[in-house]
Amino acid sequence: MAIIEQPLRDTRTSTGAGHPEGADPSIVAWVERLALHATPDEVVWCDGSTPERARLIRQMVDAGTLEALDPELRPGSYLARSDPDDVARVESRTFICSAREEDAGPTNNWVPPSAMRETLHGLFRGAMRGRTMYVMPFAMGPVGGPLTRYGVQVTDSPYVVLSMGTMTRMGAEALAQIGPGTEWVKCAHTVGAPLAPGQADVPWPCNKTKYISHFPETREVWSYGSAYGGNAILAKKAFALRIASAIGQDEGWLAAHMLLLKVTNPRGRVFHVAAAFPSACGKTNFAMLQPTIPGWTVETLGDDIAWLAPGPDGRLRAINPEAGFFGVAPGTGRGTNPVAMDTLTHDVVFTNVARTDDGDVWWEGMTDEAPAHLTDWLGQDWTPASSTPAAHPNSRFTVAAAQCPTISDDWDDPAGVVVDAVIFGGRRATNVPLVAQARDWEHGVFMGATLASERTAAAEGTVGELRRDPLAMLPFCGVHMADHWKHWLEVGAKADAAGGAPAIFQVNWFRKGADGRFLWPGFGENIHALAWMLDRIEGRAEGTASPFGLIPAEGEIDHAAAGVDDATWAELFGLDKAALAAEADDAQAFLDSYGDKVPEPIREGLARMRADIDEL
Numbered sequence: 001m002a003i004i005e006q007p008l009r010d011t012r013t014s015t016g017a018g019h020p021e022g023a024d025p026s027i028v029a030w031v032e033r034l035a036l037h038a039t040p041d042e043v044v045w046c047d048g049s050t051p052e053r054a055r056l057i058r059q060m061v062d063a064g065t066l067e068a069l070d071p072e073l074r075p076g077s078y079l080a081r082s083d084p085d086d087v088a089r090v091e092s093r094t095f096i097c098s099a100r101e102e103d104a105g106p107t108n109n110w111v112p113p114s115a116m117r118e119t120l121h122g123l124f125r126g127a128m129r130g131r132t133m134y135v136m137p138f139a140m141g142p143v144g145g146p147l148t149r150y151g152v153q154v155t156d157s158p159y160v161v162l163s164m165g166t167m168t169r170m171g172a173e174a175l176a177q178i179g180p181g182t183e184w185v186k187c188a189h190t191v192g193a194p195l196a197p198g199q200a201d202v203p204w205p206c207n208k209t210k211y212i213s214h215f216p217e218t219r220e221v222w223s224y225g226s227a228y229g230g231n232a233i234l235a236k237k238a239f240a241l242r243i244a245s246a247i248g249q250d251e252g253w254l255a256a257h258m259l260l261l262k263v264t265n266p267r268g269r270v271f272h273v274a275a276a277f278p279s280a281c282g283k284t285n286f287a288m289l290q291p292t293i294p295g296w297t298v299e300t301l302g303d304d305i306a307w308l309a310p311g312p313d314g315r316l317r318a319i320n321p322e323a324g325f326f327g328v329a330p331g332t333g334r335g336t337n338p339v340a341m342d343t344l345t346h347d348v349v350f351t352n353v354a355r356t357d358d359g360d361v362w363w364e365g366m367t368d369e370a371p372a373h374l375t376d377w378l379g380q381d382w383t384p385a386s387s388t389p390a391a392h393p394n395s396r397f398t399v400a401a402a403q404c405p406t407i408s409d410d411w412d413d414p415a416g417v418v419v420d421a422v423i424f425g426g427r428r429a430t431n432v433p434l435v436a437q438a439r440d441w442e443h444g445v446f447m448g449a450t451l452a453s454e455r456t457a458a459a460e461g462t463v464g465e466l467r468r469d470p471l472a473m474l475p476f477c478g479v480h481m482a483d484h485w486k487h488w489l490e491v492g493a494k495a496d497a498a499g500g501a502p503a504i505f506q507v508n509w510f511r512k513g514a515d516g517r518f519l520w521p522g523f524g525e526n527i528h529a530l531a532w533m534l535d536r537i538e539g540r541a542e543g544t545a546s547p548f549g550l551i552p553a554e555g556e557i558d559h560a561a562a563g564v565d566d567a568t569w570a571e572l573f574g575l576d577k578a579a580l581a582a583e584a585d586d587a588q589a590f591l592d593s594y595g596d597k598v599p600e601p602i603r604e605g606l607a608r609m610r611a612d613i614d615e616l
């Protein structure tokens with residue numbers, strides 16, 4: 001990643017900003033209009049080469065936005081501390097501005113596009129004064145691939161440029177792909193902190209007012225006021241999920257909040273698995289799983305987003321449209337995710353973690369014992385006696401996917417990989433078993449549609465509170481959620497007709513015992529559940545019926561090998577009739593909130609579950 005300095009040499013555009021030769025006129029015109037309106041001091045087009053990354057980093061170190069870590073301990077790595085009010089996605093300030101309210105649906109904040117445009121027009125006027133506007137053409141997916149899509153983001157945040165350079169294929173190659181007739185997604189971003197002449201900047205400029213606004217029909221995202229993660233790296237949740245779910249609905253493919261992994265069993269058979277867990281519920285960890293059962297290997301293709309589209313033979317194939325990981329730091333340690341730790345040894349940007357006295361980073365869960373003294377994410381002294389965490393619970397690392405030691409050879413295959421299994425999972429202290437298989441695609445979509453999870457620190461809200469998070473897409477669906485379910489059903493029916501839709505499963509690594517402790521060790525031991533799923537696909541395991549679908553039959557998972565005793569194993573699959581009936585009531589109320597838009601197979605899924613519960 002780097003910036004082309006095409007600095008203002010070409011004065012053909014009315015702002016005086018130059019643009020790279022060959023840039024599609026539609027992009028040039030859009031950039032020019034934005035520049036005239038937001039009035040940055042200069043416009044710089046990014047080309048994706050490396051020297052400018054270094055220049056940007058130097059500039060951010062000088063500005064205090066980044067602190068260099070000790071190059072011996074963590075070469076090429078930096079620490080950013082955000083504004084304390086700009087630490088996570090802001091769902092309450094996220095809007096889907098479809099032309100018709102019913103196309104946004106009850107789970108999205110909707111504002112009529114004309115009203116939102118007027119608001120944004122006002123906010124963007126002069127918003128970049130005193131700053132540089134960077135123009136970043138980018139590809140989601142391997143450049144030139146059949147499933148790949150293009151976008152252009154402008155931003156006045158160098159931190160966002162650096163992040164986009166890691167998270168996407170950004171720069172000249174992507175720009176060269178955008179020609180007349182190429183659909184490209186417009187992503188406009190400002191931190192909303194114009195500088196008066198002579199006014200000193202702050203390390204993390206942002207604005208208390210925030211808008212993350214999406215216009216699905218015109219394929220646009222406008223983001224104001226935040227420089228953090230999914231609010232500002234618009235290629236990620238905004239484009240690759242919210243806008244892409246609208247594009248996919250029009251074109252017959254699925255944008256999914258899913259990790260993608262490749263697993264090889266002891267007999268050498270290879271499977272590709274896509275798994276949807278809500279934010280901060282274990283996608284990165286599962287994508288980097290280190291199997292504790294000998295003979296199995298897991299390789300990583302993606303940790304957050306997958307696009308699933310019918311291939312030439314009609315089977316569903318998936319790509320990871322991203323090029324990097326924006327992962328949760330806390331909880332990541334040698335014991336839980338050694339692969340992530342090995343990925344993070346160099347060239348990483350950490351945000352809101354703690355700094356050690358010798359110039360390295362630390363976060364809760366990295367080591368069993370905290371260092372005796374740290375500088376916390378707020379820049380203050382911290383000791384183990386402190387009552388607040390040293391790293392923010394949503395502190396993150398940004399790192400290139402290619403740096404991951406378990407990255408699979410086919411992670412950037414433009415044609416994608418055939419998906420054998422789809423998994424849904426959430427954080428559920430109660431009720432939901434460790435693993436279950438859906439009876440068929442329709443039942444699986446029911447499982448996904450009624451998925452619930454306890455809130456995490458990845459977004460504002462009360463951590464721990466249970467909410468329905470259909471397909472792990474609640475905050476990321478750019479269309480009416482019930483239309484999205486219908487679309488899932490249709491895509492699956494087509495894949496079935498073409499020789500086999502993926503098998504669907506549900507998992508829950510987070511069930512708790514009466515003492516509040518997790519019943520399942522998780523992490524590398526999750527291979528036990530994964531192996532059972534793939535054994536099911538191969539016909540090597542039978543399973544046994546439950547209200548959740550098929551669960552492992554006695555002896556099909558060697559739970560003792562995972563360090564789980566018989567009583568705990570029974571608890572992991574425990575069925576409490578009254579609690580399950582309440583669960584079904586809750587799912588019913590949730591589905592009812594969508595009125596008659598709920599597809600029949602999903603209603604039937606719930607009716608069957610109720611009947612199964614009654615029989616317990």
Ligand SMILES: Nc1nc2c(ncn2[C@@H]2O[C@H](COP(=O)(O)OP(=O)(O)OP(=O)(O)O)[C@@H](O)[C@H]2O)c(=O)[nH]1
Nearest residue numbers: 279280281282283284285328330331458509522523
């Ligand atoms: N108990 C338990 N915790 C887990 C497991 N897998 C992940 N976690 C914890 O869950 C938190 C989030 O894990 P990630 O893998 O980063 O979650 P993610 O879904 O990729 O998060 P996003 O980047 O927000 O989408 C971390 O603190 C992990 O340590 C597991 O199998 N068991």
Ligand SMILES: O=C([O-])CC(=O)C(=O)O
Nearest residue numbers: 089229230231237279458
């Ligand atoms: O989008 C973000 O800010 C971080 C992220 O991956 C998520 O919340 O799922």
